[in-house]
Amino acid sequence: MNKIMRKEALLCLSLMLTQSYAFASSETDNTLKQAEVHALAQKGYTVKGIVKDQLGEPLGGVSIVVKGTTVGTTTDLDGNFTLNVPGNNVTLSFSFIGFKSQEVSLKGQTDLNIVLSEDAEMLDEVVVVGYGSMKRSDVATAISSVKPEDMNLAGANSRDVRQLLDGKVAGLSITRTNGSNPNNGVAVQMRGVVSVNGDIAPLVVIDGIPGGNLDLLRSEDIESIDVLKDGSAAAIYGSRANAGVILITTKRGSKGKTSVDYSTYLTHYWGIERPDFMDATEWRSAMGKFNNPSYMTDRGSDTDWFDTLLNSGNASHSHNLSISGGGESTLYRASLYYSNLEGIGKATDREQYGGRMSLETKALNNMLTFQTNMSLNYGNMNLLGGDGEWESALRSNPTNPVYNEDGTYYEDYAKDENKVARLDQQQYDKQQTTSSFDGKLIFEPIKDLKGSVFVSYTRDDYKERRFYDVDSRISYNSYNSGGYAWKKSYMKTTRTLEPTIEYTKTFLDNHKINAIAGYSYQYQVYEQLEAN
Incomplete structure (x- = not known):
């Protein structure tokens, strides 16, 4: 029913912009000719570089993406990277856990030296890791943490709160299985089929209870959702966590005056295409x-x-x-x-x-x-x-x-x-x-x-x-x-x-x-x- 009745249409409008380039020719060793720039813009070229921290130490595993596209790569153990970009007038985005993201406009550059600054606030963030919690700076495993302000609020009216993670965790696929039917949940997949029985759903742990019932949760009651994505999850919860673990922590009270909160929503579905x-x-x-x-x-x-x-x-x-x-x-x-x-x-x-x-x-x-x-x-x-x-x-x-x-x-x-x-x-x-x-x-x-x-x-x-x-x-x-x-x-x-x-x-x-x-x-x- 999902394909028939709730087919959301996306209207994409492409605009082609033409820009003229004029370059002074005073210093030929660091100036490109206009024709060369246009050739690069049409054919693309290769950018190389290294990413380091503020102490000069190379950073491995830094994510590098051409902004607005899916073109990207990661740095090796020595912080080096090579990337084929679609043109010279693009922007590269550099991101790494514990560091502030940085954007660099190429403007014809082919050799980059990037220095990332530590994000002290993110490093001090506490995340849930199985039988306890740790600062993100101490975590050595693959983990994603989603707070209420980062959740996909389009999933707030879903019976299955896992839809709040839709598009928020890399590698986590969430599919609504039967359109607007409120009696059907979502299909969740993190690592593909992980057992001979074809099980693909990650283990859900609610406030420490493995296999917790999602019917007991409302989106308004969730404090955070942490997703354990690598093999360390199985080390904690056994083979039932082979497909990963979704750790859900509910809200608790806070010191201070008594607070009363009320929230509501109203939803209506239209069939716009059949x-x-x-x-x-x-x-x-x-x-x-x-x-x-x-x-x-x-x-x-x-x-x-x-x-x-x-x-x-x-x-x-x-x-x-x-x-x-x-x-x-x-x-x-x-x-x-x-x-x-x-x-x-x-x-x-x-x-x-x-x-x-x-x-x-x-x-x-x-x-x-x-x-x-x-x-x-x-x-x-x-x-x-x-x-x-x-x-x-x-x-x-x-x-x-x-x-x-x-x-x-x-x-x-x-x-x-x-x-x-x-x-x-x-x-x-x-x-x-x-x-x-x-x-x-x-x-x-x-x-x-x-x-x-x-x-x-x-x-x-x-x-x-x-x-x-x-x-x-x-x-x-x-x-x-x-x-x-x-x-x-x-x-x-x-x-x-x-x-x-x-x-x-x-x-x-x-x-x-x-x-x-x-x-x-x-x-x-x-x-x-x-x-x-």
Whole structure:
């Protein structure tokens, strides 16, 4: 449905600019002739150089990109680089973690000597790395950190908060799998297929809980998202992290006056473009051209089956209310939310509401810290719509009527299904309740040494129901017109225990040792019951 109903059009306008160059010819050893410059602009040329820090040390791995293009390279271990650029009048952008980005306008230069300045603010930034946090300057692995101000706010109204990362993390591909349907999430891929089972999704860790449920999160409750992209993720979380790890940290209270925040959004979807299929008039014309073949029948009506599935009056809205604050030793934050989401297709609505609370308190002269998070979510989903209906509707005979003369639904039991009747005579819904609790006790008896115990409990409980009316097409074809009812109950509980000990020591001003040892225990129970 994504390709059909939510096709966003980009209008690109290309402008060709012509600029005249005039050069003085006083010093021939550092002046290019006008003809040579035009030749370079047309054919492109090679730029070489070296990138160093302020102390003169070469920097390896610096990203170099021709601004406004995808042409680029990186420096080698000695800071050297070679790059073929499309013209002489371009700008090169140099960027490297921990350093301020720099742009250089070439203007015919072929040999560059670049010096990057350290970005002290970025180096002091704290990022989450598995069982702890570190300054970015101390991180030696591939990690990307996305703060709320950098997130893709176009994904704020998505049920799956991972869409907030869309276009924000290099190498992370995020695809919305079924257009505007709020009951479908996104497909996330970081390193391609990483197991014989074809698993491609990174492991999601929410506030320390591996495999945390994304239904418990609202975009307004997220403090930061850190993405571990290399093999070190598997060293922490095992083989389940082969495709990388997405670490999500939720907001906590801050010291000061109590703060109350409210946010809301309203969304409406329009169908602006659709495939060009025959209407009833064109169908009848085609029948004449093909000498009225038996597989083409004119049943006298003019029905736009595609249009009958459109929820043209769709309106999605969401509301989030939070309160936070704290004093010297205790911080708190609580939030409540409600959302009612509708897709552009009928029978794809989703209603959700829930809340989240966090508390942090310190004792024993700040040697002892206790942190806890609790969250609850309830969702009611209509899963009947969006199940291959759009393609089927476009293939349906446009001369078929929706209703018989007596007001009952018209049904061609051998060929095209009446989609309007299906939405009225069938039911497929899901009610889901998800809850989570976690607590962490941190004890730091002496400087540089701390121990912690993390425990969590999550529960995912849902019920699915299907119902086919006795008059429905599927009841006639598959159940001897006797109707059908089916129900499934599912429950999954997860218990986690993770004790850790961490030692960090800085000596001789600029040398640091960081060691962490821990144990992770996770126990899961699945229960499922079906009846029809």
